[in-house]
Amino acid sequence: MSLGGDHQNIADAICAIEGYKLAEEIGEGSFKHSFKVISPGGDEYCLKLSKGNLSQARSDREIEAIRRCDHPGIAKLLSVGQFARASGDQLLYSVEEFVAGGSLEDHLKSGPISSDEARTIGRALAEALSETASLNLVHRDIKPANIMLREDGFPVLVDFGLVRVLDDSSVTPTWLGQGPGTPWFAAPEQLNNEKELIDWRADQFGLGATIAMSTLQLHPYAMAAGENPPAVIQRVVDRIGPSSALEQEAKSAGLEILVQMTQPWPVQRLRTPDLLVAGWN
Amino acid sequence: MPAYHQMGHHSQNLLGEADLSSFAGALVSPVNYVVDEVAELVEAHQSGTFDFVLDPQLYFPTSERGHLHEWSYFPSDLDSADLSSETWWSGLIADLVAVGTELGCRAIASPAIVPRRYDNGYFAHSTRVAHSLVEQAPGFRTLQTVLVSLDELSQPSRAYAIASLVSQTKCDGIYLILVSETEPRRELSDEEGLKGAMLLIAALEAASLEVLVGYSSSELVLWKAAGATSCATGKFFNLRRFTRSRFEEPSGGGGQLPYWVEESLLSFLRESDLLRVQQAGLLSEVDDRNPYCEQIFEQIADGEPWLALAWRQYMWWFADIESRLAAGSLEVRTLLQQAERNWIQLEDQDILMEERRNDGTWLRSWRRALAEYRS
Numbered sequence: 041m042s043l044g045g046d047h048q049n050i051a052d053a054i055c056a057i058e059g060y061k062l063a064e065e066i067g068e069g070s071f072k073h074s075f076k077v078i079s080p081g082g083d084e085y086c087l088k089l090s091k092g093n094l095s096q097a098r099s100d101r102e103i104e105a106i107r108r109c110d111h112p113g114i115a116k117l118l119s120v121g122q123f124a125r126a127s128g129d130q131l132l133y134s135v136e137e138f139v140a141g142g143s144l145e146d147h148l149k150s151g152p153i154s155s156d157e158a159r160t161i162g163r164a165l166a167e168a169l170s171e172t173a174s175l176n177l178v179h180r181d182i183k184p185a186n187i188m189l190r191e192d193g194f195p196v197l198v199d200f201g202l203v204r205v206l207d208d209s210s211v212t213p214t215w216l217g218q219g220p221g222t223p224w225f226a227a228p229e230q231l232n233n234e235k236e237l238i239d240w241r242a243d244q245f246g247l248g249a250t251i252a253m254s255t256l257q258l259h260p261y262a263m264a265a266g267e268n269p270p271a272v273i274q275r276v277v278d279r280i281g282p283s284s285a286l287e288q289e290a291k292s293a294g295l296e297i298l299v300q301m302t303q304p305w306p307v308q309r310l311r312t313p314d315l316l317v318a319g320w321n
Numbered sequence: 322m323p324a325y326h327q328m329g330h331h332s333q334n335l336l337g338e339a340d341l342s343s344f345a346g347a348l349v350s351p352v353n354y355v356v357d358e359v360a361e362l363v364e365a366h367q368s369g370t371f372d373f374v375l376d377p378q379l380y381f382p383t384s385e386r387g388h389l390h391e392w393s394y395f396p397s398d399l400d401s402a403d404l405s406s407e408t409w410w411s412g413l414i415a416d417l418v419a420v421g422t423e424l425g426c427r428a429i430a431s432p433a434i435v436p437r438r439y440d441n442g443y444f445a446h447s448t449r450v451a452h453s454l455v456e457q458a459p460g461f462r463t464l465q466t467v468l469v470s471l472d473e474l475s476q477p478s479r480a481y482a483i484a485s486l487v488s489q490t491k492c493d494g495i496y497l498i499l500v501s502e503t504e505p506r507r508e509l510s511d512e513e514g515l516k517g518a519m520l521l522i523a524a525l526e527a528a529s530l531e532v533l534v535g536y537s538s539s540e541l542v543l544w545k546a547a548g549a550t551s552c553a554t555g556k557f558f559n560l561r562r563f564t565r566s567r568f569e570e571p572s573g574g575g576g577q578l579p580y581w582v583e584e585s586l587l588s589f590l591r592e593s594d595l596l597r598v599q600q601a602g603l604l605s606e607v608d609d610r611n612p613y614c615e616q617i618f619e620q621i622a623d624g625e626p627w628l629a630l631a632w633r634q635y636m637w638w639f640a641d642i643e644s645r646l647a648a649g650s651l652e653v654r655t656l657l658q659q660a661e662r663n664w665i666q667l668e669d670q671d672i673l674m675e676e677r678r679n680d681g682t683w684l685r686s687w688r689r690a691l692a693e694y695r696s
Contacts, residue, residue: 229485234441234482236441236442236444236445236486237441237482237485237486239489241485279478304481305481305482305484305485305524306485306488306489307481307484307485307488307524307525307527307528308481308524308527308528311488311528311529311530315529
């Protein structure tokens with residue numbers, strides 16, 4: 041198995057410093073490269089290397105956010121460090137809880153999840169969002185790839201690489217333009233880069249869209265399954281609202297809450313995390 | 322919830338009137354009263370069914386401030402302070418809460434100023450200021466003051482954006498103040514602005530945030546149609562709205578003409594016009610229940626002034642119609658439709674108001690705003 045070339049060598053070097061043994065590559069995203077590592081005691085962890093142009097400020101923010109979280113639905117952060125490359129660049133890395141069982145994205149390769157599984161994920165991640173909201177944090181990138189499933193099926197939110205601490209008034213240049221959220225699951229306020237409107241309810245939208253796609257195989261704003269993504273995203277940008285197809289499918293599945301979670305304006309969604317948790321219960 | 326009394330210049334004597342006892346509470350006015358006067362009012366009138374809300378009234382930093390500068394929370398550096406500084410607001414709120422505690426008020430509204438631009442940053446900042454109030458005022462019911470112009474709300478979708486921003490609040494409710502440039506004795510008539518205000522109220526109420534619309538007048542029928550929990554008015558709001566000029570001109574009653582509020586026309590009538598409408602048989606049945614109506618006619622018959630009674634007649638009507646609308650015994654669409662018909666009947670009979678611009682034309686704007694809001 042490939043361990044990611046240059047990053048493998050760096051991961052090896054970090055493991056030597058931190059006292060871990062490099063086990064295998066987990067995956068590579070736009071901003072991070074992840075590896076499974078083994079502690080001297082035999083426990084498995086996840087080493088994440090920041091890639092390329094990720095700024096120091098942004099990674100500090102991410103790291104501090106995760107450190108402040110203590111919830112079974114949020115991957116725990118163990119350590120943070122910087123690695124000096126030969127070029128002189130500083131590469132940030134973190135070691136966090138390794139969640140066995142694969143991502144929701146992996147699970148979806150074998151077909152959609154059931155309504156019961158959707159409810160399990162909805163309940164657990166609503167509580168996770170309650171935790172992040174209480175810390176004034178927004179994940180901003182909730183999607184199947186960022187939801188790991190423990191071996192018992194319990195979902196864990198990972199990769200806070202896009203978390204923004206709302207108390208921090210500084211906004212780094214990476215937030216400009218289209219915004220950092222993954223467009224397919226992003227809320228209208230993210231796609232329209234309306235930064236004052238982005239709060240935990242953007243995550244509520246992302247979770248609703250993720251569950252709708254995972255169980256109904258339907259984006260909330262799609263008129264039908266499999267519709268051309270750019271047209272669907274444009275409807276999100278234009279705040280057209282959830283489609284009648286979603287309303288029907290969600291009702292049939294007993295998941296009507298998805299309609300409210302994916303309303304175009306934050307005020308139209310569930311206003312407080314408590315209401316979201318209650319809605320899933 | 323019943324109506325609130327928006328206190329103003331010399332309105333304390335209305336608090337104890339038995340026939341005006343249906344108000345749920347009063348919004349105190351530091352511009353018009355000193356702290357000792359308010360303390361006495363709270364002591365005398367606050368009860369299990371009547372609350373006092375402390376509104377700091379810092380809306381216009383450079384305007385006439387009346388007694389405001391005598392209140393300990395009033396910042397000496399208001400004209401020069403960095404109003405974007407949350408630290409500065411936090412200090413002001415600490416002083417405000419201390420005053421609220423001293424007075425014994427049960428509720429406090431967050432301090433807010435009328436901005437030059439109602440952009441997203443303004444509402445986000447107002448919400449953070451209100452959050453500071455929540456943190457510093459445990460034990461108080463807290464209201465987030467939301468100042469917004471009708472002109473701003475006339476922009477498509479703006480109501481939803483503003484509602485999204487202020488619904489981040491941790492306050493118990495919203496104290497909504499609609500800012501306009503409406504001249505005295507003119508009704509609000511910007512259809513798009515009225516519709517936007519209704520959408521804002523409805524969106525906040527749907528999000529389980531109770532909205533108290535301050536500085537209301539007869540247009541409360543629209544706010545109630547949108548689901549506003551409460552509306553507030555004061556004795557001068559038969560004539561004026563929330564405008565900058567209200568805080569820049571003398572607010573005394575000297576030289577003021579008495580007006581009769583007439584539900585059948587949703588209008589305010591001067592004495593001569595009242596008598597014309599009476600002769601046409603168009604006075605509302607509600608007037609028979611309003612204890613001040615008969616007294617007014619007696620005063621008129623005796624050639625005596627009736628300004629003080631006019632204020633009371635209006636306040637009684639406001640609380641009464643709020644109650645009927647809240648109970649669902651009165652339907653706003655029908656009310657507006659009938660009022661417009663009554664104006665047409667007056668026109669057909671050549672019964673023309675002495676006050677030329679008192680012609681009911683705003684009712685068409687209100688009906689259109691209501692129809693578009695409901696669509």
